[in-house]
Amino acid sequence: MEGKIIDGKEISRQVKEEVKSGVERLKAEGMTPGLAVILVGDDPASAAYVGSKERTTKALGMHSEVIRMDRETSESALLDEITRLNGDPAIHGILVQLPLPEQIDEQRVIAAIHPDKDVDGFHPENAGRLMAGMDGFVPCTPLGIMVMLERSGVDLNGKHAVVVGRSNIVGKPMAMLLLQANATVTICHSRTEDLPAITRQADVLVAAVGREGMIGPEHVKDGAVVIDVGINRGEDGKLHGDVDFERVLPAASSITPVPGGVGPMTIAMLMSNTLKSAGKALRESR
Numbered sequence: 001m002e003g004k005i006i007d008g009k010e011i012s013r014q015v016k017e018e019v020k021s022g023v024e025r026l027k028a029e030g031m032t033p034g035l036a037v038i039l040v041g042d043d044p045a046s047a048a049y050v051g052s053k054e055r056t057t058k059a060l061g062m063h064s065e066v067i068r069m070d071r072e073t074s075e076s077a078l079l080d081e082i083t084r085l086n087g088d089p090a091i092h093g094i095l096v097q098l099p100l101p102e103q104i105d106e107q108r109v110i111a112a113i114h115p116d117k118d119v120d121g122f123h124p125e126n127a128g129r130l131m132a133g134m135d136g137f138v139p140c141t142p143l144g145i146m147v148m149l150e151r152s153g154v155d156l157n158g159k160h161a162v163v164v165g166r167s168n169i170v171g172k173p174m175a176m177l178l179l180q181a182n183a184t185v186t187i188c189h190s191r192t193e194d195l196p197a198i199t200r201q202a203d204v205l206v207a208a209v210g211r212e213g214m215i216g217p218e219h220v221k222d223g224a225v226v227i228d229v230g231i232n233r234g235e236d237g238k239l240h241g242d243v244d245f246e247r248v249l250p251a252a253s254s255i256t257p258v259p260g261g262v263g264p265m266t267i268a269m270l271m272s273n274t275l276k277s278a279g280k281a282l283r284e285s286r
């Protein structure tokens with residue numbers, strides 16, 4: 001049973017070690033990668049995410065800048081801050097923690113980040129690059145899932161991958177990456193008819209919905225690889241995935257837990273994207 005569980009903590013630890021070595025190499029050439037994170041408001045979950053990004057950035061030897069802005073901040077003040085960071089040579093990655101207060105247009109903010117510093121991979125240019133199969137920044141969560149699959153020895157070639165969820169942050173980029181890896185891809189969403197009939201065809205099933213335990217054994221084919229992106233705070237106060245882990249475990253050939261699965265990979269890939277950006281900046285400066 002043990003071997004079935006894909007250990008996101010361990011794989012993310014390996015990725016972070018690799019990033020740390022990469023940072024040391026860049027520093028030896030006189031370049032310190034820098035990540036700026038902007039937090040608007042005081043949402044406790046967002047503040048916790050930002051704190052953990054700051055700690056990880058520093059632990060890997062990178063320069064970290066956290067900009068905390070008032071809940072009432074205007075869109076133009078936030079855009080001015082992004083413009084400043086776009087022009088700051090010490091910063092290679094800019095991340096605006098979402099969600100933003102309602103007076104601020106999220107899409108306009110994302111579009112204001114220079115695509116070369118868009119380490120979250122949400123800018124329309126990077127989304128287009130992913131679609132076109134060109135190099136660019138790929139959103140951290142789906143990128144982390146691809147690393148998990150690869151390092152767990154999952155062969156995607158010709159396999160049927162079903163992604164439940166079609167957000168710009170997870171579902172859509174996930175589907176594009178699986179397609180690039182030669183899987184046959186189906187995307188499901190809230191209007192999909194007879195979801196279990198489709199998910200039961202999946203060799204690889206990715207659940208990115210945000211509904212606790214919605215994927216049960218009736219959704220899963222025997223031997224499927226099950227990836228659970230969902231992070232839901234349960235009535236018990238604990239974190240739960242979109243997959244009913246205990247009941248799906250017997251059918252799955254491998255499965256990611258929540259917590260300790262996809263979550264830790266996301267931050268590791270943010271670090272990896274920041275290193276990639278700094279490496280590119282160094283090469284271009286020569």
Ligand code: NDP
Nearest residue numbers: 141165166167170189190208209210229230231262263266
């Ligand atoms: P969104 O709310 O943006 O998207 C959810 C998707 O699920 C939508 O496409 C929606 O369909 C679909 N959906 C909703 N209800 C159903 C249903 N009954 N059947 C089938 N599909 C349904 O969420 P995100 O993509 O941002 O996040 C998804 C989950 O992943 C959340 O729990 C989030 O917390 C978590 N997450 C975890 C991360 C990590 O690091 N582990 C990172 C990012 C997110 P429609 O488009 O039709 O509305």
